[in-house]
Amino acid sequence: MELDSCIKGRRSVREYTQEPVVKEQIETILEAGTWAPTGMNRQPWRFIVIEDKQLIKLVSDETKELVKKAMPQLVTKFNTNQDIICYDAPMLILICTEKDPQWTQINLLDCALAAQNMFLKAYESGLGTCYMGFVQFLNSNPEVLRKLGIPENYDIQVPFIIGHPKTKQNNATRQKPNIYKWIK
Numbered sequence: 540m541e542l543d544s545c546i547k548g549r550r551s552v553r554e555y556t557q558e559p560v561v562k563e564q565i566e567t568i569l570e571a572g573t574w575a576p577t578g579m580n581r582q583p584w585r586f587i588v589i590e591d592k593q594l595i596k597l598v599s600d601e602t603k604e605l606v607k608k609a610m611p612q613l614v615t616k617f618n619t620n621q622d623i624i625c626y627d628a629p630m631l632i633l634i635c636t637e638k639d640p641q642w643t644q645i646n647l648l649d650c651a652l653a654a655q656n657m658f659l660k661a662y663e664s665g666l667g668t669c670y671m672g673f674v675q676f677l678n679s680n681p682e683v684l685r686k687l688g689i690p691e692n693y694d695i696q697v698p699f700i701i702g703h704p705k706t707k708q709n710n711a712t713r714q715k716p717n718i719y720k721w722i723k
């Protein structure tokens with residue numbers, strides 16, 4: 540796929556079929572993530588791949604409760620039995636890093652850059668993805684992190700879902716780059 544079509548064609552996907560994702564495809568996508576730039580080339584990421592439906596449900600349920608506590612304005616929207624966190628996706632990937640106050644911000648940036656590589660690679664492979672920002676709330680629940688196999692000294696940086704999209708991804712529009720100044 541041409542790079543421009545890939546960048547502009549990728550959309551966040553919130554409806555998936557239950558078709559399992561092939562392991563080799565995921566390995567290729569994870570590898571694409573590792574080609575992202577990182578601060579001082581530390582490559583701090585560790586990947587947790589979750590296909591277990593019960594665990595994905597646990598993530599959604601626990602996240603919902605944490606969001607409701609932290610963001611009262613979302614309580615009404617989040618009071619539903621529907622999976623409005625992981626959208627019943629067949630797979631959840633957590634990009635994690637070791638906790639280190641000196642690197643908190645850089646670790647997040649590194650993982651976000653890796654995620655975009657992975658989103659583009661997934662799209663090129665016919666898969667859909669969606670960044671699951673709310674799932675980061677789970678960092679305040681060590682019990683759930685343990686159940687997800689995340690070591691005690693690690694945090695979730697970028698959570699995202701991945702799978703076969705149920706429908707074709709829609710076109711989107713974007714604002715033109717807002718160039719405030721171009722100094723020559």
Ligand SMILES: Cc1cc2nc3c(=O)[nH]c(=O)nc-3n(C[C@H](O)[C@H](O)[C@H](O)COP(=O)(O)O)c2cc1C
Nearest residue numbers: 549550551552553623624669670671672673674711
């Ligand atoms: C940091 C971040 C957090 C996000 N968190 C969520 C989320 O929790 N749930 C969700 O459905 N989409 C989430 N998204 C996806 C955005 O809503 C989406 O990227 C945006 O609407 C643009 O649409 P597009 O990705 O299709 O271009 C998140 C995206 C980013 C970058």
